[in-house]
Amino acid sequence: MTSTFERLGAILAKDYRIESETLQLDARLESLGIDSLGAVELLWSVEEAFGIQLPHEPVPLATVGDVVDYIDAQVAAQAIAGSGQVLA
Amino acid sequence: MRRVAVTGIGVVSPLGNSAAEVARNALAGRSGIRRLERPFASRLAAPLAATADFDGTDQFDPARLRMLDRFTLLALAAARQAMADARHDPAAGDGRRAGVFVGSGMGGSQSMDEGYRTLYGEGSDRIKPFTVLMGMHNAAAAWIGIENGLRGPNLTYSTACSSSAVAIGEAWLRVAGGSLDLALAGGAEAPLSCGSIKAWEALHTLAAIDAAAPPASCKPFSRNRSGMVLGEGAAMLVLEPLDAALARGAPVHGEVIGYGLSNDASHITQPSVEGQADAMRAALASAGLAPAAIDAINAHGTGTQANDAAETASIKAVFGARAHRIPISATKAMHGHLLGAAGALEGVLALLAMQQRVAWPTLHLLEPDPACDLDYVPNTARLGVPARTMLSNSFAFGGSNAVLVLRAAD
Numbered sequence: 226m227t228s229t230f231e232r233l234g235a236i237l238a239k240d241y242r243i244e245s246e247t248l249q250l251d252a253r254l255e256s257l258g259i260d261s262l263g264a265v266e267l268l269w270s271v272e273e274a275f276g277i278q279l280p281h282e283p284v285p286l287a288t289v290g291d292v293v294d295y296i297d298a299q300v301a302a303q304a305i306a307g308s309g310q311v312l313a
Numbered sequence: 314m315r316r317v318a319v320t321g322i323g324v325v326s327p328l329g330n331s332a333a334e335v336a337r338n339a340l341a342g343r344s345g346i347r348r349l350e351r352p353f354a355s356r357l358a359a360p361l362a363a364t365a366d367f368d369g370t371d372q373f374d375p376a377r378l379r380m381l382d383r384f385t386l387l388a389l390a391a392a393r394q395a396m397a398d399a400r401h402d403p404a405a406g407d408g409r410r411a412g413v414f415v416g417s418g419m420g421g422s423q424s425m426d427e428g429y430r431t432l433y434g435e436g437s438d439r440i441k442p443f444t445v446l447m448g449m450h451n452a453a454a455a456w457i458g459i460e461n462g463l464r465g466p467n468l469t470y471s472t473a474c475s476s477s478a479v480a481i482g483e484a485w486l487r488v489a490g491g492s493l494d495l496a497l498a499g500g501a502e503a504p505l506s507c508g509s510i511k512a513w514e515a516l517h518t519l520a521a522i523d524a525a526a527p528p529a530s531c532k533p534f535s536r537n538r539s540g541m542v543l544g545e546g547a548a549m550l551v552l553e554p555l556d557a558a559l560a561r562g563a564p565v566h567g568e569v570i571g572y573g574l575s576n577d578a579s580h581i582t583q584p585s586v587e588g589q590a591d592a593m594r595a596a597l598a599s600a601g602l603a604p605a606a607i608d609a610i611n612a613h614g615t616g617t618q619a620n621d622a623a624e625t626a627s628i629k630a631v632f633g634a635r636a637h638r639i640p641i642s643a644t645k646a647m648h649g650h651l652l653g654a655a656g657a658l659e660g661v662l663a664l665l666a667m668q669q670r671v672a673w674p675t676l677h678l679l680e681p682d683p684a685c686d687l688d689y690v691p692n693t694a695r696l697g698v699p700a701r702t703m704l705s706n707s708f709a710f711g712g713s714n715a716v717l718v719l720r721a722a723d
Binding site: 272 | 374439441
């Protein structure tokens, strides 16, 4: 199964021409040319790719690893919420 | 007042993507109007447009392109050209004394159109995150300021079809008056979305398609004219004090020497002869010129029944009997109506006409109209026209008229 990191790398490769082969979890978003405004767009693309809805509140995301953790947490939270709905 | 030189010209338009290309095509009397090839074209009564052949992918990285509405993309590309043409070093000079003046009638309307389609057409709540930044009218001016480090006034004018004539005029006032040493001024428009074209169509202002020859659909001053054809593009000028331009050895394409404004204050669409004449007189007064000093005119000349008859009458009102001896070019038959960018593109064409000693043709003028009986330079360019001083007319829905007075370089 493709990891969150790999899927995020694919978005970065497509939208920001960042080579996913050399991408590191501790790479800072700003060093990749993604400032706070760029992060807004990145999270929008993440929502599309992962089929999740992220909270509107801004979250501090400094590194690629932060984004991966954030996605995983949101996917898990929404999976629980979703299964809850199914059970109900 | 200081003399103000035009030291840089940038154009992205249906007539070409450089001043040289535009001049070549205008001289040959080519029309940039085409049958519109878009998925929504079948929904249009007259699928016509004048498109600019430019997608920006060779000049802008994808992340930047995703932030730019098409009107901003065209404006930025024209501004880059103009700055390069002026050989202006962005690091030189005081950025706080350098301003940006952009006219646009519809701003980032394509981005708004796309957002609305997502919302209402597709029933999705997922609007693209940069929709506000792309749709806002001042996006083009903002990006031009950012790219070039221009930290003085950053202004956007929206007076419909006179927007960019206003932008150039307001920039001229500031450079001439001494409050700025450099201005990037012009206009940009990208109105070729389904929503925008349908809105213009609903107003019954667009030309019927000439089935035999779609590029000939816009026929200014011809009796069988049926309206305008929408076009997209941008034109930007670098303005600076003439003495400073000469001191640094910059190219001088001509001068802006006057600018006049008036308001019809009568009807939201019907042009007023009096209002148009007032703008021409105001422009002459600001240049300190009598009507006899004007050698040629770039007309507003949209190809609508109402405009072309009113403009003919207003030119007669200002110039009297001499009106019949002034070459008048309606270049919109070639490049379409660029709305808020029209005044800037036509200002560029006026400067190029004087440089090349030509009067551009008014294409497709095959049926004389008794209500339009002046010298419109019909169908083919006229060579050897020794014009030194020209008016460029821009009149607008809403009644806000703007006229520029332009002079050839010494």
